[in-house]
Amino acid sequence: MKVGIIGAGAIGLLFASYIAPTNNVTIYTRKLDQRERLNNEGLLLIRNGHKFNIKVSAEILQNQSIEQLDLLIIAVKQYHLPDLIVQFPSINQAKSILFIQNGMGHIHYLDKLDNDSIHVGVVEHGSMLLSSHAVEHTGIGRTKISPFKGCSSIVSDIITTVESENFPFIFEEDWSQxxxxxxxxxxxxxxxxxxxxxxxxxxxxxxxxxxxxxxxxxxxxxxxxxxxxxxxxxxxxxxxxxxxxxxxxxxxxxxxxxxxxxxxxxxxxxxxxxxxxxxxxxxxxxxxxxxxxxxxx
Incomplete structure (x- = not known):
């Protein structure tokens, strides 16, 4: 499956580190040096003192560079969403999109998107950004996902390839609750x-x-x-x-x-x-x- 991640902070890199071993992952970043390090050195995940080097692709975030994806994960801060949705309308090309922001102020932006499948998620893991290409998984929690619009088949298929005791998922029916x-x-x-x-x-x-x-x-x-x-x-x-x-x-x-x-x-x-x-x-x-x-x- 083709998965894109916008937001190359601690949560974005954490998700990439667990999804990339079984899927084709592209991380979209605003910084050239981060793109170069991720492409040349790979993504470094540290968990319980063990180091894992994971191969990923990275691209500069430009409207024309966002390809058609099976799943696009939006992991930016909530206050970046309005500009992101306006400046990068090509995110509508993704078959399914998953938003993982804190709070609830972003919900009204989701109605503006044309994607057939839109999901929201909450992340309970602890993570720490160590460098532009390294993240530490500091606390194993859960990721809860709920459909906001459309079906969950693509998201479910990807999660099946990713889920483990270190990165579990839970599907919820009521996104608001x-x-x-x-x-x-x-x-x-x-x-x-x-x-x-x-x-x-x-x-x-x-x-x-x-x-x-x-x-x-x-x-x-x-x-x-x-x-x-x-x-x-x-x-x-x-x-x-x-x-x-x-x-x-x-x-x-x-x-x-x-x-x-x-x-x-x-x-x-x-x-x-x-x-x-x-x-x-x-x-x-x-x-x-x-x-x-x-x-x-």
């Missing part, structure tokens, strides 16, 4: 680790941080349609499985990049405003992250 549950997890872990400047696991080890986690969790689920009564246990589980990780939001702040706070807590605050529910801790964390963004660089 799936994304909502991931939004709750991101809303609790990412902002707190970013403000406290700690790894995910420190939220569990520090009793004071842990109490704040509970308060924030209760605020967030008070406005979101969560049906999973065990969701708090999932928050704790993800925190534990990725305990050595620094959250993506914290890494964005540390490296002077914009975060996805608008797509996460910004979305929660918007829902709270519609329902006329006050969310003081959520509001404090949202504005704290926005302030840290403004100070970046």
């Amino acid at each position: 799936m994304l909502t549950e991931k939004l709750v997890i991101n809303s609790v872990i990412n902002p707190l680790t970013s403000v406290y400047r700690v790894t995910n696991g420190e939220l569990l080890r520090n009793n004071f941080f842990f109490e704040t986690m509970k308060v924030l969790f209760n605020e967030v689920i008070s406005v979101l349609p969560c049906k999973n009564r065990e969701l708090w246990d999932r928050v704790v589980e993800v925190c534990d499985k990725t305990s050595i990780n620094r959250s993506s939001m914290l890494k964005d702040l540390e490296e002077g990049r914009l975060t996805e706070i608008d797509a996460i807590l910004g979305y929660v605050l918007e829902i709270g405003k519609r329902k006329e529910i006050d969310l003081p801790i959520t509001n404090f964390l949202y504005h704290s992250i926005k302030g840290l963004e403004k100070r970046r660089g």
Whole structure:
């Protein structure tokens, strides 16, 4: 199968490292030096101290370079999606497309696409970008996938060739509930680790941080349609499985990049405003992250 990946960060390279051994993978990158390293040196995956060198193809992201694909995986940050969809209409040529973004602010962009099959996914793995061609799998989790439009046959066929104990998949019927549950997890872990400047696991080890986690969790689920009564246990589980990780939001702040706070807590605050529910801790964390963004660089 032909698989393309747009977004050559930690998650994009992690997916490529597991898909490429059994499929024809092309990574689309904006940087020439990254393309050269991936083509010349291959993709390096590190897991549990073991190194795996994987052959992939890499191309500069240009509209004319996006070929017809069986599956196109979009692994860019959510705030890059509007420009990507406008600037690269050839993504419509892919038979199936999978979006793996945090938050839920990107959903309305998906209706603008003509692809016959569109899926959304949430990633619970821990990963760390070590260089432009190397990624470390720091925490084994799951990838949940749900159809947004069309059938799942192509995605299912590819996943069959990829799935393993180190990279498992789960298919969900209700994409809205799936994304909502991931939004709750991101809303609790990412902002707190970013403000406290700690790894995910420190939220569990520090009793004071842990109490704040509970308060924030209760605020967030008070406005979101969560049906999973065990969701708090999932928050704790993800925190534990990725305990050595620094959250993506914290890494964005540390490296002077914009975060996805608008797509996460910004979305929660918007829902709270519609329902006329006050969310003081959520509001404090949202504005704290926005302030840290403004100070970046």
